[in-house]
Amino acid sequence: MSANLSRLAEFVPYQMSVTTNAVSDLIAGEYRARYGLKIPEWRVMAVLGDAGAKTQRELVQGTRMDKVAVNRACKVLEERGLVGRSPNACDGRSHHLELTRAGHKMHAEIMPHALEMERRLLASLDPAERRQFAQLLARIGASAVELEKGKTK
Amino acid sequence: MSANLSRLAEFVPYQMSVTTNAVSDLIAGEYRARYGLKIPEWRVMAVLGDAGAKTQRELVQGTRMDKVAVNRACKVLEERGLVGRSPNACDGRSHHLELTRAGHKMHAEIMPHALEMERRLLASLDPAERRQFAQLLARIGASAVELEKGKTK
């Protein structure tokens, strides 16, 4: 048996990709089936529900999504009456986006469900392992960002 | 400051998604820039380089990709002369796919580069942490698969 590490299954970025896709598909399916929301839409709602009114620019930072994705998600949510826009006095180009009453209602309904799903996903890890995992993930992410920066030059 | 866990940034599936995307983008950029390969194409080459001739069906299992993705990747690699097809005596519907000489050459060139990139990505983790991370990832993946199964019924 080949002792080298070339086996795709042992390549960490591959493992991350496969696992994360499985997790994302699971969660996307839940949100879609129960609330008709896509992940980008849910992310926007999550940020607005937690932090109140935001401009699209702030949502880009908060969700780490592309500004086009944010824009589309906001448009859909607005059409569904889940978020409203109000003019931004400081800057005529942008608006403040905020959950409507219906939006808050849905947010309050989904949040426990989302946390429950996370709980189940991590059920086989003890609290120390959960902390450890999040921490390692963050460190790997930081390395990726660092390497990406170094490459651009 | 809100003490609840609703903050998107603390939601593990979100962290996984953001981090994995960063890693994937980094690696995809490298493969594309240096070898003109997309991730699916590289995955197919990795499996063929490690395990020899395979049918598309076996590649689907080995890479965890969609059969359409495998098919397209194989087509591209064939056109570039990196893999060749030979008839499958046991089953007239499928072919055996195998790296050509040029394919092996490229594979031998990329592999150290890929491992080096993985090494850099994990440079801030000690060996025990690397093992731990891979193991936790695998357990989370198993939970996701399990939950997905339970849902379908």
Add this chain to the structure above:
DNA sequence: GCGAACTGGTTCCCTTTGCAACCAATTGGC
């Protein structure tokens, strides 16, 4: 205060991706 550079938001286009329908070859029941 006026033009240039910039920034938030929007639209358009193109690539990637996955699903579903489909064809061809194989296997199983009888």
Add this chain to the structure above:
DNA sequence: GCCAATTGGTTGCAAAGGGAACCAGTTCGC
């Protein structure tokens, strides 16, 4: 042996996502 069900592979289509160009409003230099 033949029809039905299955499976490997392929094609077509439609949705998702990102990049680049674009518009409108703002800020900076002078």
